[in-house]
Amino acid sequence: MALFITKRLLMALATVLVVAVLAFLLVHAMPGSPGAVSLGAGASQDAIDEVNRRLGWNDPLLVQFFRWLGDAVQGNLGVSLIDGRSVSADLANRLPVTASLAAGATVLSALLGILLGVTAAVRGGFLDQAIGGFVGLLVALPAFWIGIIFVYLFAVQSSVFPATGYVPFEASPRDWAMSLALPVITLAVGGAAFIARQTRASMLEALQQEHIRTLRATATPTWKILYIHALRYASLPIVAGIALQFIGLFGGSVIAEQLFAMPGLGQAVQNSVSTHDAPSVQGVVVIATVVVVAVNLVLELATKFLDPKLRAS
Amino acid sequence: MIPSVAPAPHQRKNALARFSAHRLFASPGGVAGVIWLAALVAASLTAQWWLPYKTEDQDFTAVLSGPTAAHWLGTDELGRDLLSRIFAAAAGTLGTSLITVIVGVGLGTVLAMLAAAAGERVEAVISRVTEIMMSLPGTVIILAVIGAAGTNIPLIMAILGILISAGIYRVILGQAKSLQSQLYVDAAKVDGVSTLGISLRHVLPGLTNTIVVQSALIFAVGMLIQAGLAFIGFGPPIPQPSWGGMIQGASQHVYDAPWLMVPTGAVLALTVLAANAIGNALGKAPNTTASHLPSAAARRQRARAVAAVGAATTPSANPVADSDAAPANGQLSVRGLSVGVDGGPRLVTDVSFDVEQGTVLGLVGESGCGKTMTALSLLGLLPSGVAATGGQILWNGKNLAAATDREMEAIRGRDIALISQEPMRALDPMFTVGYQLTSAIRRLRKMGKADARKEARTLLEKVGIVDAERILKTYPHQISGGMAQRVAIALALSGRPRLLVADEPTTALDVTVQAEILSLLRSLVKDTGMSVVMVTHDLGVVADICDNVAVMYAGQVVESGRTANILDNPRHPYTLALLAADPHANSAADMPDRLATISGQVPQPKDWPTGCRFAARCQFAGSACAAPVPLLASGSEEGLVRCVKADELAVEGLEWLATEVPTHRVLKIVERDLA
């Protein structure tokens, strides 16, 4: 187990490093030098060169990368070329927004998805087909389209929830929850459909295992077979599915943030890509990777812990 | 043994293509998906000839209009015709999504085939890399690429394909590996075909269906992501229409013109649905029929069937009481039992036997003879879709064939218990032995937790486990097969049953362990007075433990009686053949030089003849055998036999003729019953 965790940690570290290199290269391929970007159109070539020299733009790539890496390890991701603010500070403000969104959507989609998937597998017949059709439709509808419809229904037609904006938790927990409601539901719809499918398939597979017959042969009540034994067996692939889902939702929050004007990482990356703000882009990519890899690691350990075979070894 | 020759690859491919095509068009969703995509592509490619407006034509008399005669799907905020814009954008969206499919599925497939062909080292490296790729925040990386390269849609879709290829690799790898290791690939290797040749000619065709399924699903993903990017402003340059961009435009007017959301969203959703439907139609649906616990809907259906059996088999008003004098406690009487697939063939017909308390009955025969189905019907645990269709299973006078699942629940474990062939699979891998045992004891004997724990230990000791306390704490995967079978027996004993149904309980075990388990069962019968129905193909087991035998062939009992009589003085040619073919049943002294074989196979239920079902393989078959053969008294004690020539054979003392297979090379003729 300890060996397993060490291995996974090294893998995670490698992943982040690879992404850091990739991000660095991508950012350097962006059109326009930092000087040109930060000074904007109409700046003189001398001024641009001066800024570039100050930022070390003309140093060899390797030197630049290690300088960036050295700073990054100490928590300094550079300053924005557009408004000169610290990228780290900006992202620290934004991370909770996206994290709340992705975590909320993951939890909601897991609950909904498991409920739907288990019901479909256990009840069978018409209900199974109805849920299958419903889930198929949810998978096909783009999240942003569903989001707009939600805005129309719950914010325009009846103002149950605010249409846009984000209220920090510290300001008002109630408003925080209200401001998250629509974006979280929007994101969770597709995720729930995915997890429902995964759950249904895993439950059906669990029910095909021979030990289910043994349980019936010892007069185990049906509810116990379904919700204790079969669900426990199916929990491994379901949790793995939820882990995958989180990655998707973390990225998918870009769209929800745009739609609901949430000041999260997604909005940051969208803005900085549009304005060619290299340090910001690089910062977001790395931070997003760190978060996703970390959560993935935790969920993977959880999966392993659920499996007696792996836990014992 | 000569390995069965795999079909030639080209045949295989054709069969596969036909199968896929058939499956696609058998599903209404698949057909609808194909029609929609084909229509969309055709409409989009011919758009310039039929579209009523150019994409940039502005009709200021009809801004943000709903559907009208002039604008079938309405107009946007600049008075542009939605229908024209949707179809003009279709070709680009579909085409660029195809890039993701080609790059993603192509790269994933190549990587999987490479990993399968090049051995473990390469596989480990590729798997690591794909693992990293799968744990990346894909959307953020795509956005960074857009930052570097601008909104170059084909490039973005290609990068998306690369990110997706890791998932495809995962899906395909297992299948590619199993194809790679198949017989015909080995044969090709011997013939000197290069690795590349094997991959292309033998592995790739086998992957076709999976590749098509994944392509359809990835196509849908590509469209959704592309639309999403256009929605947040990274679509084709501005005046050019794109589905995501149009929805983005519509979202600005959700307050004053909500209709605008509908046409584009619907077309996008339908297209994604179509691709998914094609993928699902071709893909492997989870098999719901193999479930050991049928769904609620299936259970309701079954309850109706059970009621029908009850009504059909019991003419008297009281379905439970038997006309005979009430049988002794612990007596099983099966009368004319039939088991069949719902709406399909019968698997067991007109089977009758009795099991007296404290005796062991062997159900013997090759696989496919209906032994296991007969045994499982005693517990009402037939697989989904299979049910008792007639006859009676009288347990203490109650007809279990017509019992509801709730009534059976009161019988299972407490009256009748089950042990099965593979003890490892019969135990729940997720729970400890102790949990499984104690929860069964608490349920079946209404004991408290502490008492149940104590009882569990006693039971384990009773089945010959020395360090019971340790075993209670283990998970099934931590103990050996023989130990697991002992645990399974203890579990079956937890409700103090009076009848134990044992389905090939020793087949999967080592020979020495087999003997131990058999002697354990024998002593349990002696100590507890329970009776046993033992399903086996092994006449050695029969000789060892059974008091009575019913030999089954193709769903019928062909001979039954006391074990000693049957083994010493078999009357039915099938029994003769089984004995002649089984080295265990022949004592070492009179072991023949040559063992006989029974040529041919047990016929499939749909191929059963009206006459003797063994006729096709019988050495004594004659014209009289074509008529239905009744089960008649064989003349030795209470024995019964189903053969028109039984008397003749007994008088002439004929023997099953050995064929040309020398004893030392005989493979098990009687196959292991894997069903």
Ligand code: SF4
């Ligand atoms: S009835 Fe005829 S075919 Fe059937 S077992 Fe007897 S001899 Fe053989």
